[in-house]
Amino acid sequence: MSTRVSAMSVLPPVRRDRIIAQLPQCYRSEAALHTKDDFSNKVKTACQEQRTGTVGRYKISKVIIVGDLAVGKTCLINRFCKEAFDKNYKATIGVDFEMERFEVLGVPYSLQLWDTAGQERFKCIASTYYRGAQVVIIVFDVNDVASLDHVRQWLEDALKENDPTAVQLFLVGTKKDLSSPAHFAQIEQDAIKIAQEMRAEYWAVSSLTGENVREFFFRVTSLAFETNVLAELEKSGSRQIGNVIKINSPSNNACSTSKKKQPACCQ
Numbered sequence: 001m002s003t004r005v006s007a008m009s010v011l012p013p014v015r016r017d018r019i020i021a022q023l024p025q026c027y028r029s030e031a032a033l034h035t036k037d038d039f040s041n042k043v044k045t046a047c048q049e050q051r052t053g054t055v056g057r058y059k060i061s062k063v064i065i066v067g068d069l070a071v072g073k074t075c076l077i078n079r080f081c082k083e084a085f086d087k088n089y090k091a092t093i094g095v096d097f098e099m100e101r102f103e104v105l106g107v108p109y110s111l112q113l114w115d116t117a118g119q120e121r122f123k124c125i126a127s128t129y130y131r132g133a134q135v136v137i138i139v140f141d142v143n144d145v146a147s148l149d150h151v152r153q154w155l156e157d158a159l160k161e162n163d164p165t166a167v168q169l170f171l172v173g174t175k176k177d178l179s180s181p182a183h184f185a186q187i188e189q190d191a192i193k194i195a196q197e198m199r200a201e202y203w204a205v206s207s208l209t210g211e212n213v214r215e216f217f218f219r220v221t222s223l224a225f226e227t228n229v230l231a232e233l234e235k236s237g238s239r240q241i242g243n244v245i246k247i248n249s250p251s252n253n254a255c256s257t258s259k260k261k262q263p264a265c266c267q
């Protein structure tokens with residue numbers, strides 16, 4: 001019997017509260033990446049039939065979280081990953097990251113969540129880690145209008161290092177617990193407009209109370225997963241089509257149906 005133990009087999013099972021069986025719904029339908037009720041049938045069938053390619057084996061999606069200093073990026077990650085909240089501000093120096101393992105429709109799937117520094121003096125270190133992101137989360141503080149004004153700049157910086165057509169964008173307002181209903185309604189209206197322009201999905205959360213935090217990350221995970229599985233299906237589909245063309249092309253097919261010069265075996 002082989003004594004080799006693969007890296008996958010020594011991983012503990014995915015936590016029960018990281019299992020996603022249904023597509024989590026968006027927060028506001030006016031600014032959502034899509035408003036479908038469930039994962040697409042294509043994706044569900046591929047998962048059932050274990051045809052998800054690299055997704056489920058070694059696929060890890062990179063997620064970067066950017067935004068002004070002290071808007072609450074670290075607290076957002078810590079609330080989700082560690083179920084913790086620290087009221088004392090400690091600036092992120094450069095970057096930090098957390099790995100989160102999920103199971104989506106029975107398929108293992110991981111996110112690498114990169115917490116980046118918002119402070120100007122650490123920004124150039126942080127931006128070197130932007131490359132290769134599948135998801136960009138731009139964070140602003142719902143009580144700080146200037147932080148919402150700056151989200152376009154954060155988007156521009158993040159997209160310099162990534163393919164804009166391949167990135168999924170989220171715009172997240174934090175510290176909902178500190179906002180009065182009237183102020184919140186106004187800033188949310190502005191944020192939704194910006195999210196629509198940026199083609200981002202908009203969410204508002206509180207890391208202090210935990211409101212919407214888990215729902216938000218489950219949505220990010222599910223949409224990133226769905227995109228990856230669809231990409232894998234497309235890849236395997238075009239490989240199959242490529243093979244069919246190769247097999248059927250006259251030069252490769254001794255029994256071509258072409259009327260011209262049929263070999264004896266086909267006559």
Ligand SMILES: Nc1nc2c(ncn2[C@@H]2O[C@H](COP(=O)(O)OP(=O)(O)OP(=O)(O)O)[C@@H](O)[C@H]2O)c(=O)[nH]1
Pocket residue numbers: 067068069070071072073074075076086087088089090091092093116117118119174175176177178205206207208209
């Ligand atoms: N009331 C409340 N305070 C929050 C919330 N999120 C973050 N804070 C506070 O806001 C401050 C900044 O939070 P951080 O998460 O460190 O901010 P950051 O965006 O990571 O900051 P940088 O690392 O400098 O970019 C801290 O004092 C937090 O306790 C929230 O949802 N509600």
